[in-house]
Amino acid sequence: MTRRVAVTGVGVVAPGGVGVPAFWDMLTAGRTATRGITLFDPAGFRSRIAAECDFDAAAFGLSPQEVARADRYVQFAMVAADEAIRDSGLEPGAQDPWRTGVSLGTAVGGTTRLEHDYVRVSGEGERWDVDHRRAGPFLERAFTPSVLASAVAERFGVHGAVQTVSTGCTSGLDAIGYAFQAIEEDLADVYIAGASDSPISPITVACFDAIRATSPNNDDPEHASRPFDARRDGFVMGEGAAVLVLEELEHARARGVDPYCEISGFATFGNAYHMTGLTREGLEMSMAIDTALDHARIASCDIDYVNAHGSGTKQNDRHETAAVKRSLGEHAYRTPMSSIKSMVGHSLGAIGAIEVAACTLAMARGVVPPTANYEDPDPECDLDYVPKTAREARLRRVLSVGSGFGGFQSAVVMSRDGGRSR
Amino acid sequence: MNIPAAERRTVITGLGIIAPNGMGTDAFWKATREGVSVLDRITREGCDGYPLRVAGEVRAFDPGVMVEERFLVQTDRFSHFAMAAADLALQNAQLRTEEMPAHRVGVVTAAGSGGGEFGQRELQRLWGKGPSYVGPYQSIAWFYAASTGQISIRGGFKGPCGVVASDEAGGLDAFAHAARSIRNGADAVVVGATEAPLAPYSMVCQLGYPELSRSEDPERAYLPFTAEACGFVPAEGGAMLVVEEEAAARARGAPVRAVVLGHGATFTRSSRWDRSREGLARAIGAALERSGCAPNEIDVVFADALGTVEADRAEALALADVLGPRAARVPVTAPKAGFGRAYGGAAALDVAAAVLALEHGTVPPTPRVTDVCHDLDLVTCRPRGVELRTALVLSRGLMGSNAALVLRRPEGEI
Numbered sequence: 102m103t104r105r106v107a108v109t110g111v112g113v114v115a116p117g118g119v120g121v122p123a124f125w126d127m128l129t130a131g132r133t134a135t136r137g138i139t140l141f142d143p144a145g146f147r148s149r150i151a152a153e154c155d156f157d158a159a160a161f162g163l164s165p166q167e168v169a170r171a172d173r174y175v176q177f178a179m180v181a182a183d184e185a186i187r188d189s190g191l192e193p194g195a196q197d198p199w200r201t202g203v204s205l206g207t208a209v210g211g212t213t214r215l216e217h218d219y220v221r222v223s224g225e226g227e228r229w230d231v232d233h234r235r236a237g238p239f240l241e242r243a244f245t246p247s248v249l250a251s252a253v254a255e256r257f258g259v260h261g262a263v264q265t266v267s268t269g270c271t272s273g274l275d276a277i278g279y280a281f282q283a284i285e286e287d288l289a290d291v292y293i294a295g296a297s298d299s300p301i302s303p304i305t306v307a308c309f310d311a312i313r314a315t316s317p318n319n320d321d322p323e324h325a326s327r328p329f330d331a332r333r334d335g336f337v338m339g340e341g342a343a344v345l346v347l348e349e350l351e352h353a354r355a356r357g358v359d360p361y362c363e364i365s366g367f368a369t370f371g372n373a374y375h376m377t378g379l380t381r382e383g384l385e386m387s388m389a390i391d392t393a394l395d396h397a398r399i400a401s402c403d404i405d406y407v408n409a410h411g412s413g414t415k416q417n418d419r420h421e422t423a424a425v426k427r428s429l430g431e432h433a434y435r436t437p438m439s440s441i442k443s444m445v446g447h448s449l450g451a452i453g454a455i456e457v458a459a460c461t462l463a464m465a466r467g468v469v470p471p472t473a474n475y476e477d478p479d480p481e482c483d484l485d486y487v488p489k490t491a492r493e494a495r496l497r498r499v500l501s502v503g504s505g506f507g508g509f510q511s512a513v514v515m516s517r518d519g520g521r522s523r
Numbered sequence: 524m525n526i527p528a529a530e531r532r533t534v535i536t537g538l539g540i541i542a543p544n545g546m547g548t549d550a551f552w553k554a555t556r557e558g559v560s561v562l563d564r565i566t567r568e569g570c571d572g573y574p575l576r577v578a579g580e581v582r583a584f585d586p587g588v589m590v591e592e593r594f595l596v597q598t599d600r601f602s603h604f605a606m607a608a609a610d611l612a613l614q615n616a617q618l619r620t621e622e623m624p625a626h627r628v629g630v631v632t633a634a635g636s637g638g639g640e641f642g643q644r645e646l647q648r649l650w651g652k653g654p655s656y657v658g659p660y661q662s663i664a665w666f667y668a669a670s671t672g673q674i675s676i677r678g679g680f681k682g683p684c685g686v687v688a689s690d691e692a693g694g695l696d697a698f699a700h701a702a703r704s705i706r707n708g709a710d711a712v713v714v715g716a717t718e719a720p721l722a723p724y725s726m727v728c729q730l731g732y733p734e735l736s737r738s739e740d741p742e743r744a745y746l747p748f749t750a751e752a753c754g755f756v757p758a759e760g761g762a763m764l765v766v767e768e769e770a771a772a773r774a775r776g777a778p779v780r781a782v783v784l785g786h787g788a789t790f791t792r793s794s795r796w797d798r799s800r801e802g803l804a805r806a807i808g809a810a811l812e813r814s815g816c817a818p819n820e821i822d823v824v825f826a827d828a829l830g831t832v833e834a835d836r837a838e839a840l841a842l843a844d845v846l847g848p849r850a851a852r853v854p855v856t857a858p859k860a861g862f863g864r865a866y867g868g869a870a871a872l873d874v875a876a877a878v879l880a881l882e883h884g885t886v887p888p889t890p891r892v893t894d895v896c897h898d899l900d901l902v903t904c905r906p907r908g909v910e911l912r913t914a915l916v917l918s919r920g921l922m923g924s925n926a927a928l929v930l931r932r933p934e935g936e937i
Contacts, residue, residue: 251922286703
């Protein structure tokens with residue numbers, strides 16, 4: 102018998118507000134959290150804007166020791182996981198820790214801390230043979246990204262498979278997808294799954310400047326992230342985390358929990374085309390969508406909402422529009438498709454998980470989040486992007502897609518049949 | 524091949540090895556079989572001023588010979604290794620991927636630290652000169668997914684692409700991941716891990732690991748399972764392998780080298796090596812169960828061999844817990860004592876070594892180790908000829924992961 106995978110807890114750290122209530126309020130209001138960078142002085146950079154989290158680790162219960170030991174992106178994940186576990190009602194020790202896993206994605210891991218300490222040990226880029234005596238404590242925990250999943254697993258006493266996933270900007274979808282597969286295959290009953298990134302640092306801003314991937318709209322940051330709009334000019338970097346509790350459906354029912362929804366299908370493919378470039382046709386993303394739908398045994402015409410990758414680069418949005426049309430056919434024109442990156446920016450590896458969190462809430466609450474800043478249609482992007490204003494709708498079948506550097510294309514299908522609204 | 528997922532078995536058909544003790548299968552096996560140690564003082568530029576003196580360097584590697592210039596300039600040394608190793612593996616498997624549907628060939632790598640040398644160079648440009656000096660490839664060279672992406676693009680492989688980052692143990696998890704891709708419909712996956720952690724800033728980052736060997740003597744720096752164990756020696760390099768769906772591999776007459784039977788993974792906290800006893804034992808138990816294999820079928824163990832007394836003891840006890848009284852008679856080995864631990868690459872190299880051991884009926888020795896202080900049959904000094912059918916490969920990550928993988932010689936070929 103096929104094992105089904107339920108979502109029973111959600112936690113979010115996003116720009117514009119930490120925690121699910123603030124996140125949902127922002128999405129449904131269509132507010133944007135993009136602004137001038139404050140985490141460092143961005144003078145001299147091409148793109149000087151980002152969607153930053155106003156995050157006070159101490160206010161969310163992290164001790165000074167935890168803060169010293171954990172990078173910002175790990176702190177985000179711990180806080181999001183705390184909220185998700187609380188929300189799920191799982192009691193520590195009440196389930197088999199060896200049948201509980203962690204699968205968390207990150208694209209760039211500890212680069213912010215790595216850069217911070219690099220500046221000290223190199224004398225601001227003076228020397229190649231950097232001075233190890235000037236390195237700060239816990240630097241090794243910035244070096245290896247496996248710290249992310251490890252830190253969350255330690256926090257909750259997990260003893261099953263614990264894995265960090267790092268497929269660039271599809272990390273979040275893939276980490277959730279892998280957890281879904283592991284539960285489905287009876288390797289575990291419960292997974293803490295999601296993703297986190299805190300990439301807003303000089304080196305990451307500079308590397309996207311170098312390929313003109315980010316928006317230079319520094320004079321109007323709150324309107325700079327414009328997915329699908331004819332005047333879009335690149336993505337706006339973001340940061341944040343989302344963590345879900347995934348649980349085998351009968352396991353959730355046995356403890357009397359009414360799930361938000363189910364993860365029903367997942368697939369990922371490479372485009373083998375270009376590390377950063379995308380084709381106009383979107384064949385491989387379309388193949389990911391088709392395969393995920395097939396896995397979920399859901400017909401494309403039953404999709405009620407598409408949560409887009411919608412990064413706001415010229416090529417991404419037309420690539421993705423083509424892919425969705427290829428998979429959904431005429432139904433694509435009747436299906437709302439929005440990008441929350443218009444509001445919370447593009448937090449690289451984290452965003453896929455934040456988007457799945459948004460889908461989870463959208464299904465449970467019957468509301469489609471909008472694409473903020475959408476004003477001027479682009480002839481190549483001719484679907485219903487839910488401009489500016491959230492929309493009420495009954496959502497039973499939802500698709501979330503992502504594209505990442507490396508050519509990776511991923512799709513997650515979610516479904517909800519009845520259940521309590523939350 | 525429309526075979527039910529449960530019956531789609533994963534077999535290894537190609538090995539691509541870039542190791543400190545040899546590049547390519549023949550050179551690697553010769554050095555490994557003979558127990559040669561290549562651990563030495565570190566010579567990479569700018570790396571000689573740290574309290575980390577000894578490592579396993581891949582000195583014979585000339586990237587320009589193996590990888591096209593346009594891919595070299597876009598990538599870090601860890602991806603150079605990965606692309607070269609993938610080529611070797613594909614040649615070894617004689618896999619004509621251009622004749623296969625592109626979406627049925629996938630790529631999975633494990634990554635422990637990404638493109639550190641490339642990243643340091645770009646950080647130096649940014650902080651020494653200014654933001655506009657950062658080059659266009661920083662965005663695709665430093666991140667952990669670089670090798671998977673480049674192998675996919677360079678080979679035209681459009682199947683499932685994955686990157687796991689559970690440090691050393693990730694090297695085994697990658698094989699579980701590839702086997703899942705095969706079950707779900709891929710016909711072939713290029714899978715493994717390569718690392719290049721020997722750049723100055725990467726070395727500084729590793730100095731925080733309490734398990735790191737700070738010995739200055741290459742002969743004594745990495746002596747797992749001895750009373751003198753003083754930590755592990757890092758290394759660069761690794762292995763990429765070709766795995767295929769068994770029926771597809773046999774249909775094309777491919778050389779089936781080994782069957783990937785089962786994998787298990789657990790977590791027992793970072794730096795809590797005492798707890799890894801239970802963690803490893805449970806990972807082994809899960810791997811055996813999924814393999815449909817009894818503990819007494821294990822013929823050889825490729826140990827994690829971290830090289831601290833506490834971690835080695837936990838591993839020896841875990842084997843005793845699983846194998847019972849037979850544990851003292853099952854040959855255990857750790858070839859990596861001769862070339863170091865290349866993080867995720869170490870586990871991938873162990874898989875390659877296990878395949879070669881099964882083929883040759885030979886357990887390679889643990890270089891430089893003589894006086895074993897734990898209760899296990901560690902193969903030392905010289906290779907041991909013995910009929911081998913089933914191998915167990917173990918790996919632990921510094922952040923707390925434990926993994927086990929069971930490999931078997933293909934049926935009818937003993």
